[in-house]
Amino acid sequence: xxxxxxxxxxxxxxxxxxxxxxxxxxxxxxxxxxxxxxxxxxxxxxxxxxxxxxxxxxxxxxxxxxxxxxxxxxxxxxxxxxxxxxxxxxxxxxxxxxxxxxxxxxxxxxxxxxxxxxxxxxxxxxxxxxxxxxxxxxxxxxxxxxxxx
Numbered sequence: 001x002x003x004x005x006x007x008x009x010x011x012x013x014x015x016x017x018x019x020x021x022x023x024x025x026x027x028x029x030x031x032x033x034x035x036x037x038x039x040x041x042x043x044x045x046x047x048x049x050x051x052x053x054x055x056x057x058x059x060x061x062x063x064x065x066x067x068x069x070x071x072x073x074x075x076x077x078x079x080x081x082x083x084x085x086x087x088x089x090x091x092x093x094x095x096x097x098x099x100x101x102x103x104x105x106x107x108x109x110x111x112x113x114x115x116x117x118x119x120x121x122x123x124x125x126x127x128x129x130x131x132x133x134x135x136x137x138x139x140x141x142x143x144x145x146x147x148x149x
Contacts, residue, residue, distance in 0.1 A: 005035045005081075007084065008081060008124065016102040016104055019032065019101055019102075019109075023098060031113050032114065034100075056098050067083045069131045114140070
């Protein structure tokens with residue numbers, strides 16, 4: 001399985017999350033958080049989440065904390081999620097790939113996100129570490145969710 005990162009960034013002072021809308025790839029049209037596939041130059045998943053966040057948003061995250069691991073067997077990918085509250089820089093989108101925006105924490109657009117996000121994100125935001133496997137049907141619905149031990 002390919003490895004990827006997910007970067008959940010919260011601006012504590014403004015009570016907002018940094019989110020993206022994808023313009024291409026498997027998540028085209030969906031809202032999510034910055035992240036992407038691990039590249040050969042990434043020494044570990046922390047390097048991956050930092051690089052992907054910088055590439056997609058312009059921000060440098062300073063305190064990424066591991067908060068979850070999700071497998072998507074139908075998509076041949078496993079995702080390592082990190083939560084950050086310290087960052088520097090100014091946001092700017094990689095316009096070919098994504099739009100970048102701050103979303104109020106009490107207005108997360110679950111209806112515009114993938115189905116698995118509605119399951120794992122509330123748990124992560126409640127301070128839990130998530131370890132799950134998600135199976136999607138061909139039309140994008142969740143067929144089955146398994147806890148990973």
